[in-house]
Amino acid sequence: MATDSPQRAYRAACPNCGAPVDFRSAASPMAVCTFCRSTLLREGEALRRIGQAAELFDDHSPLQLGAQGKLQGAAFTLVGRIQMRYADGAWNEWHALFDSGRSGWLSEDNGNYVFSFDAPRPADAPELSTLRAGQPLTVGGQRWSVGSVTQVTLHTAEGELPQMVVGLSTAAKGAGPSFVVTDLRNTQGEVATLDNRPTPTNAEPQWSVGRSITLAELSLVGLKNDTDKSLKGQGVECPSCGASLEPRLSTTQSIVCGQCHAVVDVSKGVGADLAYYAQDNADAAVHEPQLPLGKVGKLTIKGQTLPWQVVGYVERIEVDAGGDGDWQSAWREYLLYNRTAGFLWLVDAEDGWSWTQPLTGVPVRKSDDRVELDGVGFHKLYGYSGQITYVLGEFYWRLAKNQRTYNTDYQGIGGNSGKRLNREETHEAGASEVVWSAGETLQAAAVAQAFGLGGGQQAALTRDGGPSNVTWGTLKTILIWLAVIVVLLLLIRKCGGDDCDEVRDTYGAASTEYQQCQRSSSGGHYYGNTGSSWGGYSSGGGHK
Known part of the structure; x- marks a missing residue:
């Protein structure tokens, strides 16, 4: 009809x-x-x-x-x-x-x-x-x-x-x-x-x-009302310890048991045989997130202020792509959720805080080390292989133990040095994917204020701002001068060390001649080892 x-x-x-x-x-x-x-x-x-x-x-x-x-x-x-x-x-x-x-x-x-x-x-x-x-x-x-x-x-x-x-x-x-x-x-x-x-x-x-x-x-109307009543009966038992699990996100594929911290795969749906893997809980206090799960904070992203809830927490390390187990740095990621805006990541790394979201499109490739997005140029900072080591909460993809990603980080050029791009590549059974994400740096004070953290908690969020607060041109200049200084020190040390060694061998370590040689030398040993990193930035590797 x-x-x-x-x-x-x-x-x-x-x-x-x-x-x-x-x-x-x-x-x-x-x-x-x-x-x-x-x-x-x-x-x-x-x-x-x-x-x-x-x-x-x-x-x-x-x-x-x-x-x-x-x-x-x-x-x-x-x-x-x-x-x-x-x-x-x-x-x-x-x-x-x-x-x-x-x-x-x-x-x-x-x-x-x-x-x-x-x-x-x-x-x-x-x-x-x-x-x-x-x-x-x-x-x-x-x-x-x-x-x-x-x-x-x-x-x-x-x-x-x-x-x-x-x-x-x-x-x-x-x-x-x-x-x-x-x-x-x-x-x-x-x-x-x-x-x-x-x-x-x-x-x-x-x-x-x-x-x-x-x-x-x-402007959708007639959406399903996500209440505890509508989710009642949808919980499942943790296959590791039997505790109740209740997925609450619309796209949850993995959920972490709040009791035993096992990572449970719910991608096949409630009622299916659930696969899981156990996590080491010996140092659970060490892994406690500084932004607690369930905490809601108001963040201004792209000019829009919305409430974002912490629904997931990930710890990652940078690993040697050769697979020998060595790693250089670590970082933490918080998965945030808003019912109508979707998902957002907060990244807590050695060089400070930032937010990031997956892009639908891709940037314009200008050269091997440079891309452009929405008229903003970005230069390549570093490439690295990342591995998940610890998780809490819920996630919209299935988590596998020791899961690896292959990443490249980019920083905005000139006055856009606070902008970030990340290219992440994954290879799993039956699927391969490349995802570009874009975001910006955040001050620790802004994160603390958004989530209502006190003075002591805010201080704990502070990271080394290092390269996040300087332009690429400034950073290159600093690195060049550091390299020059290191070379000069090595030359001075070599010269002074060789001369005094010869005097010591001839007159002895307690001789006036040897003591005078040491005083008149440049004192290369005084400077010690200058290292190869600056402000948390290392040219030999990368980090989030």
């Missing part, structure tokens, strides 16, 4: 359970009954049951069917979603139907969201089997960089879908179709997705292009 709406809608009874099934778009070919999970194919004015969809992984997302919002003034409603799984967890692609009849997708991206639209596949789209993370390429006459290559499995779906989805019935039996999803990113802040998911007609790989978005920008 027809209902009052900007376009013709259709409602029919589910042939399996009799519950009403709504189609808001005349172009939608299929839906999943929200009551009995039947997969329904629309044939004219009738519905035909073609199988059963798997149960959804309840991820506590604030999004739900029926939520409404606006994108650049155009109204839309969330009418369906597809849920995908991969080695590190799962993500959702929400079908957004606009009042004009156009369909879009609101999907998750590194803990945040991307709004994208399907488009014709470019004629020059590459074979997916040839792509690797970080690879530059041209598609559709535009330059892109491969952000990730991921082997995924269709898990399930719900609601109304704008195209046929093959394999929902086999997914319900734990054998959903597997395919490759590749994300491409460009310097205009866009992300494109190329995947070869199966279609009824064996069509070419699908192509969509979108941009990063926050839920606040979409």
